[in-house]
Amino acid sequence: MSLAPLLRKVLLVDLLKGLSVTFKYQHPKEIQTEQYPMQRPEIAERYRGLPRLNVNPDNAQTLCIACDLCAIACPEHLIVVKSERNPTTKRKELISWTVDVSRCMFCGLCEEACSTDALELSQDYEFATYDRNHFILDRETLEKGTQPTVYEK
Amino acid sequence: MLQSFLSYMNSTVTPGEAGNYIWATIYILVIFAMISLCVIIMNWGERKALAHFQIRLGPMRVGPHGLLQPFADAIKLMTKEDIMPAQADKLAYWMAPYVVLVAVFTTYTVIPFGRTHAVTDMNIGIMFILGVASLEVLGIVLAGWASNSHYPLLGSLRSSAQMVSYEVAMGLTVISAIMMTSLNETGVGTLSMIGIVLAQYEQGAWFIFKFFPLGLIAFAIFAIAMVAETNRAPFDLPEAESELVAGFHTEYSGFRWSLFMLGEYAAMIAVSSVATTLWLGGWMRPFPNWLAGPTWDFIFSLFPAITFLILAGLTFYNVARMPKHPAFKIQTAGLAVFGALLGFIGLVFLIPAVRVRIFDIYWFMIKVAIFMYLYIWYRATWPRYRFDQLMKVGWKVLLPTALGVLILTAVVGVLR
Numbered sequence: 001m002s003l004a005p006l007l008r009k010v011l012l013v014d015l016l017k018g019l020s021v022t023f024k025y026q027h028p029k030e031i032q033t034e035q036y037p038m039q040r041p042e043i044a045e046r047y048r049g050l051p052r053l054n055v056n057p058d059n060a061q062t063l064c065i066a067c068d069l070c071a072i073a074c075p076e077h078l079i080v081v082k083s084e085r086n087p088t089t090k091r092k093e094l095i096s097w098t099v100d101v102s103r104c105m106f107c108g109l110c111e112e113a114c115s116t117d118a119l120e121l122s123q124d125y126e127f128a129t130y131d132r133n134h135f136i137l138d139r140e141t142l143e144k145g146t147q148p149t150v151y152e153k
Numbered sequence: 154m155l156q157s158f159l160s161y162m163n164s165t166v167t168p169g170e171a172g173n174y175i176w177a178t179i180y181i182l183v184i185f186a187m188i189s190l191c192v193i194i195m196n197w198g199e200r201k202a203l204a205h206f207q208i209r210l211g212p213m214r215v216g217p218h219g220l221l222q223p224f225a226d227a228i229k230l231m232t233k234e235d236i237m238p239a240q241a242d243k244l245a246y247w248m249a250p251y252v253v254l255v256a257v258f259t260t261y262t263v264i265p266f267g268r269t270h271a272v273t274d275m276n277i278g279i280m281f282i283l284g285v286a287s288l289e290v291l292g293i294v295l296a297g298w299a300s301n302s303h304y305p306l307l308g309s310l311r312s313s314a315q316m317v318s319y320e321v322a323m324g325l326t327v328i329s330a331i332m333m334t335s336l337n338e339t340g341v342g343t344l345s346m347i348g349i350v351l352a353q354y355e356q357g358a359w360f361i362f363k364f365f366p367l368g369l370i371a372f373a374i375f376a377i378a379m380v381a382e383t384n385r386a387p388f389d390l391p392e393a394e395s396e397l398v399a400g401f402h403t404e405y406s407g408f409r410w411s412l413f414m415l416g417e418y419a420a421m422i423a424v425s426s427v428a429t430t431l432w433l434g435g436w437m438r439p440f441p442n443w444l445a446g447p448t449w450d451f452i453f454s455l456f457p458a459i460t461f462l463i464l465a466g467l468t469f470y471n472v473a474r475m476p477k478h479p480a481f482k483i484q485t486a487g488l489a490v491f492g493a494l495l496g497f498i499g500l501v502f503l504i505p506a507v508r509v510r511i512f513d514i515y516w517f518m519i520k521v522a523i524f525m526y527l528y529i530w531y532r533a534t535w536p537r538y539r540f541d542q543l544m545k546v547g548w549k550v551l552l553p554t555a556l557g558v559l560i561l562t563a564v565v566g567v568l569r
Contacts, residue, residue: 015535022534026205033210038476 043123048106050124051099053142054117062143063118066094073113076103097142101127102135167265167347169273180272184261192418196223199529206533217475217488233407238301241404245299250405250412252292257419259285264426265347267436267513278346279327282427283320286382289420290316293391293401296413300404308400311540312391316382318547323378325555326371329562330431333360333368336566350435357442361432364565371558372432374551376527379424381547383417386532390540425524426517433520436513454508457515461499468492 008014024030034041043049054063066083082095111121126148129135161173168176197212197219204211212219237246263278265271275281290313297309334352335342343349353359361372381388384400392400402413429435438453469492475485502511538546 018534019530022206022530025208026202030208031205031210032208035210035213 043125045123047123047125048108048111048121050101050122050127050146051104051110051137051142052120052122052124052145053097053139054120055143062094062139063116064094064097065116065118066092066097067115069113069115070110070119073109075107075109076105078104079110094139097139098136099142100136102132165269167269167271167274169262169271169275177272180270181262184266184272185258188258188261188419188422189415191422192415193223193227195418195422195525196226196414198525199532202526202529203533206530217471217484217491220488220491227411230407230411235407235409236404238404240301242299242301245295246404249292249296249299250409250416252295253289253416254292254412254419256285256288256292257416257423260423261419263346264423265350265430265435266517267510268347269510270436270514271347274345274347276348277344279331279344279349279427279431282346282423283324283327286420286423287316287320289416292416296405297401300401302404304397304399304403305401308391308393308397308403311397312384312401315384315388315390315543315547318544319378319381319388319551322374322547322551322555323382325552325559326375326378327427327431329367329371329555329559330360332559332562332566333363336363336569346430346435350430350437353434354437354441359432359434364562367558367562367565368432370554371562372428374555374558375428375432377546378551379428380528380531381543383421383424385421385528387535387537388543389532389537390543393537395537421525421528422521425521425528428524429517429520436517438512438516454512455503457512458499458502458508460515461495461502465492465496465499468495 055061056063066081068081068083071077071079071081078100080096080098082097083092084095085091086093106121108121111119114120122145124145127135127146158173158175161168161171161176164171164173168174168180200222201211201219212222215222215225237243260282262272263275263281265274293312293316294309297305297307297312300306330349331342331344333356334349336356341352343352356363360368362368380386384391390400391397392402397403402410405413434441438456440449444453468488472485472489472492475481475488501507
């Protein structure tokens, strides 16, 4: 055995190198753990989360024109749009809009089919509930979004 | 009786030497309680430090920064069902944890935390420690055999082989340290733990720096062997979780398991204390000869108080940094009480009567704490040895080196 590897072995160089690496990891800035309810992950802008029905910010009216395109686009037929023709204005008006997110795969086809930007997949990801039926979201929830409890750090 | 109780207060020897049974009993109880407390703190410290080494946070929820986690663990272990396997050897199974525990805690009778802070000073102190500490193997073998299960049996077999082989190298290095005690004049060598520390004081050097590099090598061998002796990573083959579930204590649960853990951590503190006593000057403060005199004595005796006050300050800084959410009210208050407690201890240590009695314990504990940190650091860094590698290191590397150091120490000591 030549001298250099022998010295390396006797002086435990590799072991000491390992020790120095782990020692540096102790610095608080290295910590990767996220303390979830107080510290939330940053969600990518194009993340496909819970659907949202947008409202017109000017008059707080829904942007949905009840065209039913999203319901047709949905591969799982989860969207049910109910509408009614207003006899005075002769326009179709939205009565209810539901989606069953328990079977939704968040493919985003409904979002693409929407002609008025009313339907959008938001970045919300917290919609765990105690009941299966709560996964069928109605128009009100979809306009407001789920509102998880906010914890401060 | 009261007379003998009070008369010891001004004594300069250990209660064992003074023949004071009351104080000896008090010392035994205090040491038992303090070591158990240290094990609890060590439990939290290990989980926290190990987590930081692995870029995690560790316990954060039970109390501020998980400070109450060890107590939660303790309650869990106490209330857990205590299972005894149906085919187990009842008596041996029951006895094993107590054998380990008694063996470990008996060694503390002669470990000097200060000139007066030991139960007694035995003239064969270090031999007593080595002898009693090797009884720990018996407990582990009993546990493995009595469980009547294959993993514990394998674990205890490995453990006995490992502990017996590393005890040889350990004993040889201890002998080289003992030989150093008789250097200034031949025939004054001692096996007493207090005598070894006093010899280091008289010779004006910790034995780790004696006959450089002989003392250092002997210390290094002891430091490696003591990790193997206590079955800690990277020599944790007896309880290798990836191979043997939990080794010799696989079948143990609840309270008995916690006794094994208590024994293991107490053994770590015990061997670290031995290493401190033999090579690092025991309870002595840094530079007792070079920076001698009442002024330096005063400055160094302020260290315990300053340490506790700094800890209290850090705690209060973190109290101010706690979240202001009402859910954290109790935690913040708890942390403030903890900080106040630390500050109070710091202030008590400023009292002159307490100050002069406490500072040797402080330096001893600092040195032992460094070893404890090293134990965690090793565990976070190094992978486990294979069994044949373990035996190779023990018999082919450590034993010949220890023998060589022993012979060289003897030769250099005589030539001088």
